[in-house]
Amino acid sequence: MxxxxxxxxxxxxxxxxxxxxxxxxxxxxxxxxxxxxxxxxxxxxxxxxxxxxxxxxxxxxxxxxxxxxxxxxxxxxxxxxxxxAERGRARIAIAVNADSLATWFEPVACAIAKDICSLELLVDDQDYTLSVLTRGEAMGCVSTASTAPTGFVAEAIGEMEYECVATPDFAEACFAEGVTLRNILAAPAVLFNRKDGLHAVFLERVLGFPVNGYAAHFFPSPIALLMAIRAGVGYGLVPSMQIQSLIDAGEVISLAPQHRIAVSLYWHHWEEAPPNMRQISELILHHAREALNQLTSGSPRHHASGDR
CATH class of the missing domain: 1.10.10.10 (Winged helix-like DNA-binding domain superfamily/Winged helix DNA-binding domain)
Known part of the structure; x- marks a missing residue:
């Protein structure tokens, strides 16, 4: 044919x-x-x-x-x-979660757009990017799914670690007695959006049982979410690589440092790909493994599928 x-x-x-x-x-x-x-x-x-x-x-x-x-x-x-000198500028679409784009993926995206192709970034929660890939809307994606669809390969790229933080004043006013059920139900949380299940995972890890009915604000941008926390609007989960400098400066504090959440991420790409797509995969794998936490055997870590 x-x-x-x-x-x-x-x-x-x-x-x-x-x-x-x-x-x-x-x-x-x-x-x-x-x-x-x-x-x-x-x-x-x-x-x-x-x-x-x-x-x-x-x-x-x-x-x-x-x-x-x-x-x-x-x-x-x-x-x-x-x-x-007449480089073909093919368009390549990649699906990535917002937190990755706001941290480790941003420089690699710039490198791809500058040196390899015309890049389109499709931003969705990391538990939903895989569906964007299977529908053919993207040629690769960052996802929490460890199993690749037919025709694709999933490669582990590391863990995105999250820390639950608040300003010192907010913590003193709302969590002076610690992260208890009573305080959780009284204090407003700051979440990414309604698909954001990471906060619920965190609360269940802290208390040992699921919690519903807590007040929440929704700021669907990593930068806006962080700014809301810094403004004292509420408390919430932020990538450790994004928040560590503010913790060191005393601008925010960790509410439960022993309960950090680590979300495992995978890069999904075609099994058989042209050279320029393979070049992109190699660049993403290298950059992710430099920036993200790499799980070592026997490491006592919390894991979550997360929704950001």
Whole structure:
């Protein structure tokens, strides 16, 4: 079977835009032409490639989408090898959680965008980035999942450690007797968003049982969350690498230093990838393993799946 490049590219645009009409606008063709190309491609493969309700790729469509993405990356790499001055700027999408982006991933993202490709970062909670990958929206992701989907590899990159902190004044006013159930129910927490389960994991670790019904503010940005804590709005969990200097300066204090939460992270990428995508994976693996905590045998550490 010879693949029709026009049909493949049309399929990729439809999968990205989730709409025949928007895809037609991008491709500068009629909506009918887009529909005909998709139908012809599905007939050639003998199976549906798109779920028409939502225009999401089917399992077969996900495989085809990865093929198109790999072809585009390979062409950009080939152009760069032949004409280095006219480097092909293929677009690569990576799904990453907000806390990683605000800390260790930011410099590696800049390096990728500067030296390798046009980069699109898709930010979601670290327990949800894997679904972005399997839908074909990203070509790699940072996730808490240790098991990779079919066609991908999951490599351990280290642990993101979190510390529960508050300002000294807030701690004195709300936690003078320690992190007790009574104080937890009375003091407002600062969470990332409603999907943020990390705080619940922390409370269960401290008390030994799950806690519900505590007051919470939601600041869906690592910087905004930290600023809210520094402003005395509430207490919350912050990556250790982001907060340590403020602890050292006495601006905030750790409420339960013996109960730090360590979230294991994995880099998911294609099993078979063009050279430029392999270069990105190598860069991410190297940078993550330099920045994140590496679990050693016998280390007495807390672990959580977390939701940030």
């Amino acid at each position: 010879n693949f029709d490049r026009q049909q493949l590219e049309t399929f990729a645009v439809v999968a990205e835009t989730r709409h025949f009409g928007r895809a037609a606008h991008v491709l500068n063709v009629t909506r009918g032409a887009v529909s005909q190309r998709i139908i012809a491609l599905e007939e050639a493969f003998g199976t549906p490639l798109l779920v028409r309700d939502g225009m999401m790729p089917t399992p077969a469509g996900e495989i085809v989408l990865r093929h198109v993405q790999a072809l585009q990356l390979l062409e950009a790499d080939t152009l760069h090898r032949i004409k280095p």
